[in-house]
Amino acid sequence: MTRVALFVTCLVDAMRPQIGFAAISLLEQAGCTVAVPDAQTCCSQPALNAGDADGARTIARQVIAAFEGFDFVVAPSGSCAATIKVHFPEMFEADAKWHARATALAAKTFELLSFLTDVCRWLPHDARLPGSFTYHDSCSGLRELGVMAQPRKLLAQVGGLELRPLDGNTVCCGFGGTFCVKYPAISNAIVEEKARAITATGADLLLGGDLGCLMNMAGKLHRTGSPVRTFHAAEVLAGMADGPAIGESV
Amino acid sequence: MRANQPNFAARVDAALASPTLKTAIDRTTGTAERNRARAVAAWPDFQAARDLGRDIRAHVVNNIDHYLVEFERNALATGAKVHWASTSEDACRIVVEICRAAEAKSVTRSKSMLGEEIGLPHALEAAGITRVETDLAEHIIQLAGDPPSHIVWPALHKTREQVKELFAASHRDPGAMEDVESMVQAARRELRAKFMAADVGISGANFLVADTGAVCTVTNEGNAELTTTPPRVHIVTAGIEKLVPSTTHAMALLRLLVRSATGAELTQYTTFHTGPKQPGDLDGPDEFHIVLVDNGRTNMLADGLAEMLRCIRCGACLNHCVVYRNIGGHAYGGTYPGPMGSVLTPALDGLPAARDLAHACTLNGSCQEVCPVRIPLPTLLRGWRDRSWREGLEPSSVRTALGLWKFVATRPWLYRLATAAAVRGMRLFAKRGWIEAMPLAGGWTRHRGLPAPSGGTFMQQYQAQKRKAR
Numbered sequence: 054m055t056r057v058a059l060f061v062t063c064l065v066d067a068m069r070p071q072i073g074f075a076a077i078s079l080l081e082q083a084g085c086t087v088a089v090p091d092a093q094t095c096c097s098q099p100a101l102n103a104g105d106a107d108g109a110r111t112i113a114r115q116v117i118a119a120f121e122g123f124d125f126v127v128a129p130s131g132s133c134a135a136t137i138k139v140h141f142p143e144m145f146e147a148d149a150k151w152h153a154r155a156t157a158l159a160a161k162t163f164e165l166l167s168f169l170t171d172v173c174r175w176l177p178h179d180a181r182l183p184g185s186f187t188y189h190d191s192c193s194g195l196r197e198l199g200v201m202a203q204p205r206k207l208l209a210q211v212g213g214l215e216l217r218p219l220d221g222n223t224v225c226c227g228f229g230g231t232f233c234v235k236y237p238a239i240s241n242a243i244v245e246e247k248a249r250a251i252t253a254t255g256a257d258l259l260l261g262g263d264l265g266c267l268m269n270m271a272g273k274l275h276r277t278g279s280p281v282r283t284f285h286a287a288e289v290l291a292g293m294a295d296g297p298a299i300g301e302s303v
Numbered sequence: 304m305r306a307n308q309p310n311f312a313a314r315v316d317a318a319l320a321s322p323t324l325k326t327a328i329d330r331t332t333g334t335a336e337r338n339r340a341r342a343v344a345a346w347p348d349f350q351a352a353r354d355l356g357r358d359i360r361a362h363v364v365n366n367i368d369h370y371l372v373e374f375e376r377n378a379l380a381t382g383a384k385v386h387w388a389s390t391s392e393d394a395c396r397i398v399v400e401i402c403r404a405a406e407a408k409s410v411t412r413s414k415s416m417l418g419e420e421i422g423l424p425h426a427l428e429a430a431g432i433t434r435v436e437t438d439l440a441e442h443i444i445q446l447a448g449d450p451p452s453h454i455v456w457p458a459l460h461k462t463r464e465q466v467k468e469l470f471a472a473s474h475r476d477p478g479a480m481e482d483v484e485s486m487v488q489a490a491r492r493e494l495r496a497k498f499m500a501a502d503v504g505i506s507g508a509n510f511l512v513a514d515t516g517a518v519c520t521v522t523n524e525g526n527a528e529l530t531t532t533p534p535r536v537h538i539v540t541a542g543i544e545k546l547v548p549s550t551t552h553a554m555a556l557l558r559l560l561v562r563s564a565t566g567a568e569l570t571q572y573t574t575f576h577t578g579p580k581q582p583g584d585l586d587g588p589d590e591f592h593i594v595l596v597d598n599g600r601t602n603m604l605a606d607g608l609a610e611m612l613r614c615i616r617c618g619a620c621l622n623h624c625v626v627y628r629n630i631g632g633h634a635y636g637g638t639y640p641g642p643m644g645s646v647l648t649p650a651l652d653g654l655p656a657a658r659d660l661a662h663a664c665t666l667n668g669s670c671q672e673v674c675p676v677r678i679p680l681p682t683l684l685r686g687w688r689d690r691s692w693r694e695g696l697e698p699s700s701v702r703t704a705l706g707l708w709k710f711v712a713t714r715p716w717l718y719r720l721a722t723a724a725a726v727r728g729m730r731l732f733a734k735r736g737w738i739e740a741m742p743l744a745g746g747w748t749r750h751r752g753l754p755a756p757s758g759g760t761f762m763q764q765y766q767a768q769k770r771k772a773r
Contacts, residue, residue, distance in 0.1 A: 071757060
């Protein structure tokens with residue numbers, strides 16, 4: 054059995070735990086044994102993106118120590134997975150010992166949806182959800198990890214679910230981590246355009262693979278009175294999209 | 304360059320409040336984006352060409368001393384005079400002195416971002432020399448008194464409707480101007496005689512060809528040729544990084560430059576200017592001066608910004624940047640806007656005045672994806688963020704918040720308690736699943752709803768399930 058450590062991500066932990074449970078369900082369906090290491094908090098991105106390189110390294114060392122004992126590390130986020138896979142090795146370029154550990158961890162770290170298709174070679178077989186969806190490709194997963202075909206391949210297996218292509222699906226939604234609160238006016242201008250494009254698809258659902266971007270878009274869709282409901286793709290694949298969407302109360 | 308302007312946030316607010324700016328930006332950059340995509344799709348070897356472009360530029364940047372000496376030797380052999388300027392002030396002084404020696408009353412100028420960078424328009428004005436812009440867009444912004452807002456389309460922030468008003472107010476014989484064509488004719492009537500009467504023409508350079516001493520310019524209006532041929536004196540101002548080893552290398556880069564900028568295969572005019580008029584030549588200037596400008600470039604080379612010196616100024620990173628597409632060029636506050644500008648401006652104007660630029664970026668990577676010479680723009684922007692942090696330029700509120708977060712995030716047990724408490728607290732503000740306002744969350748909730756946490760934290764729920772299963 055493949056031993057997978059789930060990197061829950063700080064946003065999923067606090068804001069939408071069901072994505073974490075969906076991830077566990079999907080990984081188990083794909084034949085993995087899933088562990089959730091206790092020592093995890095965050096991937097270090099707030100420090101890394103603020104320019105606090107030392108702070109980022111401190112958190113990164115904690116992540117490496119907590120996760121390096123597993124066969125794979127999987128996160129339901131392209132952004133957090135890319136931090137570990139792409140940026141951890143960069144952070145320790147001047148430190149041979151930690152660079153080796155960071156590189157080893159990077160090699161076995163994956164974003165959830167691409168891990169299911171590319172590593173587990175798994176596709177859902179009995180998922181069903183009548184309706185239509187549109188898909189936003191979050192930037193880190195798309196450009197740093199090459200995640201684009203994988204979620205579509207998985208979602209194409211969901212019976213009754215039809216894709217409505219999103220105009221500008223690879224254009225940033227304006228989230229950008231702390232960018233959205235540091236430069237709210239710019240972020241707002243970007244997400245307004247995104248929300249218009251999403252609503253224009255006429256789809257029932259907006260799906261994606263990164264909760265930060267999904268919260269940003271869902272929050273704007275909500276403010277603009279759009280009927281489009283937002284879920285993480287993992288929730289749909291795990292058959293957990295029958296409950297409240299992001300921002301809907303239980 | 305424009306340190307007296309209000310701060311970044313104020314410039315952004317002004318840009319976002321403009322009722323026409325977004326339309327103007329989208330018209331031009333949207334067309335450029337579509338045309339580039341078509342050109343790239345029709346070029347199967349595009350990715351290999353980008354590798355070659357990167358390698359040519361990196362080779363030149365890493366051997367800049369060698370190619371500068373070779374270029375100077377060959378330019379002198381063509382009869383050109385070569386001047387060296389280490390600062391923008393030196394460069395402007397050299398240009399003004401040449402103009403004065405030529406007893407120039409008016410100069411024509413063809414669009415040059417380097418000219419903007421060194422403040423040449425202002426220096427000419429201060430010296431009492433009349434400046435006539437030959438590039439149509441530069442003419443527009445000269446009339447409007449604006450700096451360029453894009454490195455390829457300097458008047459991109461003006462809609463055609465605004466340009467019509469501007470021409471009607473400033474041209475001696477604007478005519479009816481029913482369409483763009485008649486507006487172009489209006490500018491032609493206004494400017495043609497001035498072009499022919501100028502004493503000095505000042506151009507920039509797209510490439511400096513080391514093995515021939517030639518200066519390559521590309522335009523779509525033929526205005527570089529109008530600038531460099533009729534006047535008695537031609538002055539080229541160019542950054543030292545514009546070198547290429549040979550014409551073959553210039554051609555390889557031209558293919559990338561033009562497709563990345565406009566999606567065309569070639570500009571309407573591509574000219575290699577080689578020295579002054581020779582015996583038997585029908586036209587050409589009597590004097591040909593080349594001013595090679597450093598203005599911080601060798602410092603960039605030493606300062607970890609060598610990759611930025613590969614830039615060939617195509618503007619693709621601007622056209623594909625969601626931030627640029629919303630705030631336009633002026634909000635950046637430097638000579639160069641967009642992603643490439645956000646990397647260059649702190650180097651040119653100093654980090655304290657420009658620290659916002661590296662942060663006002665979502666790090667989405669589109670700029671790097673389209674860069675024809677594969678400049679890792681997001682990595683370079685991260686480099687400025689790191690430096691700003693190290694030099695203590697980040698606001699104390701950010702440092703305090705991040706310090707607190709680090710204290711908690713490095714203690715998983717405390718983090719569990721803190722997140723559980725935060726989630727409980729946030730849920731108090733929720734109404735039907737949404738938080739519409741909450742202390743410390745104004746940056747988010749001003750513009751969008753914040754989805755309330757859907758329940759206890761994942762870790763709480765997961766531990767509870769494990770306990771139950773036992």
